[in-house]
Amino acid sequence: MNMLLRAAFALAATTLAAAAPRTLRVDYYHTGTAASETFALDRAVLEPLPWPGDPDKAVDTTNFGKYLFEVVDRATNKVIYSRGFCSVYGEWETTGEARGAARTFSESLRFPRPDGPVQVNLKKRDARNAFREVWSFTLDPADPAVDTSATPAPGELIAIRKSGDPAAKVDLLIIGDGYTRAERPKFEREARRLADALFAVQPFKDRQNDFNVWGLCPAAERSGVSRPSVGRHLRSPLGAAYDAFGLERYVLTFDNRALRDAAAHAPYEFLEILVNGDTYGGAGIFGQFSTVAAGSLWAPYIFVHEFGHHFAGLADEYYTSPVAYESGPERPEPWEPNATADPRNPKWKALVTPGTPLPTPWKKDAFDAHSRETQARRQALRAAGRPESEIDALFRAQQAFETGLLGGDVHHGAVGAFEGANYESRGYYRAQEDCVMFTRDEVPFCAACAGAIRKVIALYAKP
The missing domain is CATH 3.40.390.10 (Collagenase (Catalytic Domain))
Known part of the structure; x- marks a missing residue:
């Protein structure tokens, strides 16, 4: 009986795999500056493999991402697939270069091949973090313009x-x-x-x-x-x-x-x-x-x-290293799950350790002074063309200092709201004093980061 059951399960799994739709990909161009952006279709491609995702988890429930795309069935007006995401353009538009010049980037949207015509809606967050439509186009998977050509495999899987x-x-x-x-x-x-x-x-x-x-x-x-x-x-x-x-x-x-x-x-x-x-x-x-x-x-x-x-x-929680991005004096609430502008009511409030003050004090002045000194030495080593081993030694010394400083702090390990996150020394807060997203110390993801990771796993994996 057990052998018959195993055979039945194997047959069912094979049937489901055979029924999985192919993967459809839309390549498009994303062009603009810091002040405006436009989109243009490049090509639609039918990829060689079946869609790898769970058909029961086609709609994104995380509310993560600077952008969101939705695939809407034209016959029923129902959203049949959606995902939040960020993009290279979204990174670049925050740089100084984007204030004075335009650039074009290639990006892609991937989703299971639909049975009939669909409308693809691309949305972007506004200043209040609400998604607003910035581009829309229709796509018929039966259109002969869809590229079904086979590209050569780049190597053994x-x-x-x-x-x-x-x-x-x-x-x-x-x-x-x-x-x-x-x-x-x-x-x-x-x-x-x-x-x-x-x-x-x-x-x-x-x-x-x-x-x-x-x-x-x-x-x-x-x-x-x-x-x-x-x-x-x-x-x-x-x-x-x-x-x-x-x-x-x-x-x-x-x-x-x-x-x-x-x-x-x-x-x-x-x-x-x-x-x-x-x-x-x-x-x-x-x-x-x-x-x-x-x-x-x-x-x-x-x-x-x-x-x-x-x-x-996840947002970067560090703020002393040089970055390409430029920011203004405003501190809007970020959509990222591990940073907040509201230390008294953080988005991870349910995880806060009882008795922990909000905002949460930590050895920020000592940390900042040492980090600034390290960054200055790093820049000098790079400018002088010194070998990578000297950069590694500098980072090891920084790691040892930060592990000792933060590991002995009174609120180390507690969940609270520690100032300094999202590339900003002031006005943004992280959930725990130390985290993979903050330092190179040998520590795990903080509670807010871990919760976000589990949320994404749940979107893709069957329990």
């Missing part, structure tokens, strides 16, 4: 961690950039090492069986990626490069088409680009991708930190 059917799991694709064909084993080692680092940190550790992790490694002609600040320019398969928006450690790709065409050969909802480089660097954009320089001493920390941005829309 590697099952780094296989926990179950993609429709029932969170699917993470780790894709390499700047690895030659001979360096493919190096990519696989680094991908497995960094995946292990992610699942060593809570709450990912307790939920690791809810994840599949896949690997792909398009072969590069030359080893490494571009780093323009030192005169290094390479045409890597995915176009990843340091120095994005003028920030030496910020690693992005602006070649969205190449990235999406390569990634289409794996089941994925989340995407991590492993860069073949030793210099400290990475980035994370919610719902788009995250990056890490896999050869850096700090790669495990960077991987986890940047994946927090990409996976759960």
Whole structure:
């Protein structure tokens, strides 16, 4: 009887997988300045693999993201799919460059192929955090203009961690950039090492069986990626490069088409680009991708930190490091789940440790003074072209100081509202004194971050 049941379950699973729709992708251009933006359709692509998501969780319930897109069935006017996200354009529009110049970025929306014509509505948050429509277009999946051509696979699909059917799991694709064909084993080692680092940190550790992790490694002609600040320019398969928006450690790709065409050969909802480089660097954009320089001493920390941005829309909680973004004196309530402008009524109020004062005092002056000194020394080392080992030594000393300072504070470990977050020393608050999103110390995600991560896992994985 048990054998018959197992056979029946296996047949049912096979039938469901066969019935899964293909993945439809819309590539579009996002153009503008800090003051205005426009959108234009590039192409609609039918990807080669079935949609990896759970059909019962098609509508986003998290309320995360600077943007939101909805797929509306034209026949019923019903939202059949939606997701919040951020974008490279959304990052760039906050930089000084965007105040005086226009740029165009390629972006993508992915969703299960609908049965009939749909309307796709793209929305953006206004000053009050309400989503307002900024672009809309209709799409018929039967339109002959939909690109159904097969792109060549970028390499063998590697099952780094296989926990179950993609429709029932969170699917993470780790894709390499700047690895030659001979360096493919190096990519696989680094991908497995960094995946292990992610699942060593809570709450990912307790939920690791809810994840599949896949690997792909398009072969590069030359080893490494571009780093323009030192005169290094390479045409890597995915176009990843340091120095994005003028920030030496910020690693992005602006070649969205190449990235999406390569990634289409794996089941994925989340995407991590492993860069073949030793210099400290990475980035994370919610719902788009995250990056890490896999050869850096700090790669495990960077991987986890940047994946927090990409996976759960977490805000940076640090505020003393240089960033590309510019902000004004206003302190609107951020949509990100781990930062607030209202310390007496934070969005994580239900998690506040009883008896903890709001806002919560901490050793901010001592922390800030040491951090400013470290940043000045770092900039001097970079300007002098000193080796990466000296930067690593500086960061290790900073880590030791901050671990000792924060670990001995009276409210260390408590959930409260600690001033300093979202790149701002004043006016924004974080949930706990220390967190993966705040320092490089060996600490877990704070309570607010962990709650957001669990919320996203619940959107993709079956309980």
